[in-house]
Amino acid sequence: MTLRRYLVLAGVTFFASSGDSLLSYGMKQVGPVSVQHLPSMILAFLNPWVALGILLLLGFFACYTSALSWADLTYVLPATSVGYVLVAVIARFVLHEHIPTTRWLGILLISAGVGFVASGPSRTDMRHPNGLPKSIPEASEEPALLAGVGSSRAES
Amino acid sequence: MNDIYTWIGIGLVVFSSVAGDVLLSKAMKQVGDVAVLRRRMGVMKVVARVVSNSNFLFGLLTMTISFYSLLYGLSWGDLSLVAPAAASLTFVGNAVAARIFLHEKVDTRRWIAALLVAGGVALMAV
Numbered sequence: 001m002t003l004r005r006y007l008v009l010a011g012v013t014f015f016a017s018s019g020d021s022l023l024s025y026g027m028k029q030v031g032p033v034s035v036q037h038l039p040s041m042i043l044a045f046l047n048p049w050v051a052l053g054i055l056l057l058l059g060f061f062a063c064y065t066s067a068l069s070w071a072d073l074t075y076v077l078p079a080t081s082v083g084y085v086l087v088a089v090i091a092r093f094v095l096h097e098h099i100p101t102t103r104w105l106g107i108l109l110i111s112a113g114v115g116f117v118a119s120g121p122s123r124t125d126m127r128h129p130n131g132l133p134k135s136i137p138e139a140s141e142e143p144a145l146l147a148g149v150g151s152s153r154a155e156s
Numbered sequence: 157m158n159d160i161y162t163w164i165g166i167g168l169v170v171f172s173s174v175a176g177d178v179l180l181s182k183a184m185k186q187v188g189d190v191a192v193l194r195r196r197m198g199v200m201k202v203v204a205r206v207v208s209n210s211n212f213l214f215g216l217l218t219m220t221i222s223f224y225s226l227l228y229g230l231s232w233g234d235l236s237l238v239a240p241a242a243a244s245l246t247f248v249g250n251a252v253a254a255r256i257f258l259h260e261k262v263d264t265r266r267w268i269a270a271l272l273v274a275g276g277v278a279l280m281a282v
Binding site: 020024027030031041061066069074075077078084087088091092095097105107108112113114 | 177178180181184185187188189190191206219223224226227228230231232234235236237239240243244246247250251254255258260261262263265266268269270271272273275276279
């Protein structure tokens, strides 16, 4: 794992938790949305907090798809689930939601799961060891770059 | 009734998220490492390569359904329940789906992680 890849995973965590928090804050201002009045859900986008939350979630999506291009789905999801702790802290101290002890224990268990998966390999399907599918030929002019990708994966 | 609406929202999020995650993951493996591709082709060609992938487009559609379900759930329940419960149950569903559809090696380490997360979700729903 290179520093750039850790930063991408950190981006997934940060954008997802801050985006969810802003969405929640905005939706509480908008009020309950019922199935009978779906247009009111579209109006929710006019709320600035909802709009900003959506922007942050777009940042999450960019980091997430980037991470999925070089790591397993079952690695990316738990490795970035440390965001639940962030969400709980934001919900408690910014949104002033009450969080009971059992819910804090649940968050602790989820965090322990992160530790388990993060210490393992990031990719188990090694059919394309240079990170590219067969449809793209090897780049002979960039041997150092491809060697770097291969070795970082072997280390992780 | 709010509880029922909250859990219906969570259920919708989980189902559509698992489908979306699996499709997106499959698409991005077909595309290749975007950092390597970006250096070789440039950003625009990489973006074009991603958005022309059919799995990506279907993944985007199911992710959109998941997003609307999340908005629906959040308007009924607390963020600290809806967001982690939906995402964690999605994670467990993904462990099964990734093994079946993506042929990932979901080993003991990853199953333990799945069980820890599932336990965490159970505690949070009490």
